[in-house]
Structures are given as structure tokens and as C-alpha cells.
Amino acid sequence: MRAKKSKSIQKLSVLALATLMLIAFAAGNAFATNGYFSNGYSLESKSMAGAGVALPQGSLDASSNPASMVFVGKRIDIGLSFFNPNRKYTVTGNPSPPPAFGLTPGSQDSDSKWFIIPAFGFNWMIDDKSSVGVSIYGNGGMNTNYDTNTFYGSSPTGVDLIQLFIAPTYARKIAAKHAFGITPIFAYQSFEAKGLQAFSGFSSRPDKLSNNDHDSSYGFGLKVGYLGEILPNLNIGASVQTKILMTKFNSYKGLFAEQGDFDIPATTTVGLAYKVTPVLTVALDWQKIYYSGVNAINNPLLPNIMNSQLGNDSGAGFGWEDINVIKVGVQWESNKEWTWRAGYSYGEQPVPNSEVLFNILAPGVIKHHATVGLTKTMGNNELKFALMHAFNEKVKGTNPLDPAQQIELKMNQWEISAGYTWKF
Numbered sequence: 001m002r003a004k005k006s007k008s009i010q011k012l013s014v015l016a017l018a019t020l021m022l023i024a025f026a027a028g029n030a031f032a033t034n035g036y037f038s039n040g041y042s043l044e045s046k047s048m049a050g051a052g053v054a055l056p057q058g059s060l061d062a063s064s065n066p067a068s069m070v071f072v073g074k075r076i077d078i079g080l081s082f083f084n085p086n087r088k089y090t091v092t093g094n095p096s097p098p099p100a101f102g103l104t105p106g107s108q109d110s111d112s113k114w115f116i117i118p119a120f121g122f123n124w125m126i127d128d129k130s131s132v133g134v135s136i137y138g139n140g141g142m143n144t145n146y147d148t149n150t151f152y153g154s155s156p157t158g159v160d161l162i163q164l165f166i167a168p169t170y171a172r173k174i175a176a177k178h179a180f181g182i183t184p185i186f187a188y189q190s191f192e193a194k195g196l197q198a199f200s201g202f203s204s205r206p207d208k209l210s211n212n213d214h215d216s217s218y219g220f221g222l223k224v225g226y227l228g229e230i231l232p233n234l235n236i237g238a239s240v241q242t243k244i245l246m247t248k249f250n251s252y253k254g255l256f257a258e259q260g261d262f263d264i265p266a267t268t269t270v271g272l273a274y275k276v277t278p279v280l281t282v283a284l285d286w287q288k289i290y291y292s293g294v295n296a297i298n299n300p301l302l303p304n305i306m307n308s309q310l311g312n313d314s315g316a317g318f319g320w321e322d323i324n325v326i327k328v329g330v331q332w333e334s335n336k337e338w339t340w341r342a343g344y345s346y347g348e349q350p351v352p353n354s355e356v357l358f359n360i361l362a363p364g365v366i367k368h369h370a371t372v373g374l375t376k377t378m379g380n381n382e383l384k385f386a387l388m389h390a391f392n393e394k395v396k397g398t399n400p401l402d403p404a405q406q407i408e409l410k411m412n413q414w415e416i417s418a419g420y421t422w423k424f
Contacts, residue, residue, distance in 0.1 A: 038138075041135070042061065043079050043418075047371055048330070050285065051329035052283055053271035055235065055331075067239075068237070076122050083415045084115075090106070091406070095405060102401075119137045134167065136165065138162070149195065157361075158195065162188075167184070167223070181227075188217075190216050234275075238268075254311040256310075291322055297317055299319065318355060323350045325347040343369075355400075363411050367393050373387065
């Protein structure tokens with residue numbers, strides 16, 4: 001009896017430690033994969049290029065499909081990722097005289113190279129048909145730090161976006177192999193912009209445009225999901241996440257459209273998981289990210305910046321378009337102790353070549369990811385690793401405010417992740 005109590009205290013200590021770790025490291029969060037959505041959040045999903053909406057794996061599954069949680073049992077999952085995005089822009093052609101908005105020719109790399117991203121999940125079975133749990137994870141991506149006067153503002157130039165999601169989940173089986181789940185999502189954002197003073201003449205509030213330190217916003221959304229076996233060994237999964245409505249960044253109401261509004265786009269995900277053999281599973285996901293639902297992200301630079309000031313409802317944004325993402329993953333259990341995973345994903349380009357000027361700040365141009373990973377089972381516990389590489393991608397276009405110049409955005413990424421699971 002005393003041993004069981006000791007184990008329970010140990011697991012609660014792990015839960016408290018993981019939560020504190022997430023809060024402590026939230027400020028280091030940065031992603032820039034499918035636009036600025038990570039291709040996966042759990043270690044298992046990361047190992048399979050984000051695939052898994054139809055494949056229950058762990059207590060971070062609410063990040064992809066809330067219905068999965070009722071199939072994963074009682075457990076705690078923690079993960080820590082070391083993320084390395086390499087961002088660069090190149091300007092060719094001499095700047096034209098005013099009123100053209102030219103840039104200094106040459107290449108610049110973003111100085112921010114490594115970020116630490118934690119993740120945490122907890123799941124508890126109420127009975128054999130229902131569960132409650134919580135997943136905590138991060139998102140982001142518009143993080144750049146150029147040690148130069150990119151826009152003839154102050155040095156350095158860049159932006160820093162941080163997002164943290166707390167996702168409590170209730171899931172229930174409606175039959176032995178079919179379930180629905182619901183997840184309210186509580187979101188936190190932090191944002192800072194530096195070196196944008198050159199856009200003051202285009203802004204409705206030049207004092208709320210740049211160099212105002214970090215500002216915070218809070219919001220709420222909802223994710224619902226379904227998971228079921230439709231044929232022997234064939235699962236289908238689907239989830240829909242609403243747009244997460246956020247409070248406004250008051251310190252940047254002269255930058256973002258709709259007076260500092262920066263909501264988080266809605267997503268839809270549908271997928272299949274087929275157990276080819278008792279030890280080999282293949283997963284396929286399709287995801288749609290609706291960047292067009294947020295004016296600050298979707299509004300184009302031209303003609304908006306000429307017709308409306310930054311910060312107004314129709315003020316210029318980053319010009320990102322909706323994208324489709326395809327994710328394919330394979331999982332092989334070589335024996336009871338070792339599970340091996342690999343994956344590949346392709347996402348459409350959210351950044352048109354007409355939007356290269358503003359997207360120097362947010363070059364989320366990645367399209368292709370390849371991943372591998374493994375799990376070592378040790379009794380009721382698991383040790384997990386994942387490796388991701390996002391291949392070099394470029395977007396090149398004419399400077400929309402100085403046609404004499406060309407701007408090229410370039411990015412590649414690496415991510416190394418480790419995690420641990422306690423089952424009870």
C-alpha cells in the first residue's frame with residue numbers, strides 16, 4: 001500500500017515539474033514549419049512528420065484529435081525539442097530614389113538560431129468508456145532577429161511571436177472502437193516587433209508600430225474530433241479546430257490589421273491509419289490551415305498599404321494564403337521493446353512571391369519535412385526520440401515598393417526531440 005502511494009506521489013511530482021517546465025520555457029518557443037504551425041506536437045507524431053490523427057499514441061493527442069485520448073489509457077507524456085530554424089534574406093539591385101521603399105543590397109541571416117520547446121500531456125481514464133486529460137504545447141514561427149537596419153529603422157530588426165496552448169479534453173467511446181472528443185483551447189500569445197520605424201508614414205498609430213517590448217494577448221477556441229475503426233485494422237480520424245479568438249495586441253495596434261488583432265487560424269484534419277501487419281502501421285493525414293480567416297496574416301501588402309493605413313481593418317498584412325498539408329508516416333514494432341518511425345510531409349507555400357517584403361520578418365516558407373524516431377519501452381515507461389529536417393526552401397520576388405530590386409527569402413530547419421512516458 002505504501003509503495004503504491006509512493007508511486008502516485010512520484011507521478012504527481014512529475015506532473016507538477018512538467019507544468020513548471022512548460023511555463024519556464026514558454027518564452028523560448030518558436031516554430032516555422034507549415035506556415036507557423038508545427039507539423040506535430042507529440043514525440044510519436046513528430047517522428048511521423050505529423051501524421052496520426054487516426055492513430056492513438058499518447059496524452060498529447062488532443063493537439064491533433066481529442067477522440068484519441070480515450071484509447072491511450074492512464075499516462076503522463078513529456079517532451080523537449082531543440083529547434084534550429086535557419087533564416088536568410090537577400091536583396092539584389094540598387095535601391096531607387098524616394099518615394100520608392102528600397103532596401104540595402106546584400107544578404108542577412110537571422111541571429112536567433114536555437115529554441116527550446118517543451119510539451120506535456122496527462123490522461124486519466126474515468127472508466128472504460130471515457131477519459132479526461134490535458135495537453136500543453138506551443139506554436140509560433142514569426143521569430144527573426146537581423147542585426148542590421150533592414151528597413152532603415154533601428155538595429156536590430158525582427159519580430160518575436162510566442163504561443164502557448166492549454167487543451168483540457170473529454171473523450172468518450174460511443175462503441176467499442178469509435179469515439180468522440182472535445183477540447184476547449186485556452187491560448188496565450190506574446191509579440192514584439194523591432195526596427196519597423198520606416199513604416200511610420202504608413203501606420204494609423206506610429207507610436208504603436210514598433211519597439212514597444214513584448215505585448216500579450218489571451219484567447220479561446222474549440223477542437224472536436226472523431227476516431228473509429230471503419231474496416232478491420234483501418235482507422236479513420238477527423239478533427240476541426242475553430243479560429244481561436246484572441247484579445248488585441250494594444251502595443252501593436254498600428255501594425256496588425258483590425259487595431260492589433262491577431263487571431264489564430266482554424267484548421268481541419270482528416271486521416272487514415274492502416275495496420276498492414278500486427279507490427280507495421282501506415283498513417284496518412286490531410287490538413288487544411290485557414291490563414292485567410294485572419295486579416296493580419298492574410299491581407300496583402302499591395303494595394304492595401306496604399307489604400308489603407310497599417311492597423312486599420314484593411315491594413316496591409318503578410319499576404320499568407322490557405323494551405324493544404326499532406327503527411328505520411330510509418331511505424332514498425334521490431335519487438336516488444338523497440339518501435340521505429342519515419343515520415344514525410346509536404347505543405348503548400350503560404351507566402352506568394354508578391355509578398356516578400358513584409359515576410360522578411362516572417363519567412364515561413366518551408367514545404368518539405370522528413371522525420372525519423374524511435375521508442376524504447378521499459379516496463380510501463382517509454383523513452384522516445386525524434387529527428388526532423390525541413391529542406392531548404394526559397395521564395396523570390398520583386399520588392400513591391402521598389403520594382404528595381406529582387407528579394408529572396410530562404411529557410412531550412414532541424415529539430416531534435418526527446419521525451420518520456422509514465423503509464424499507470
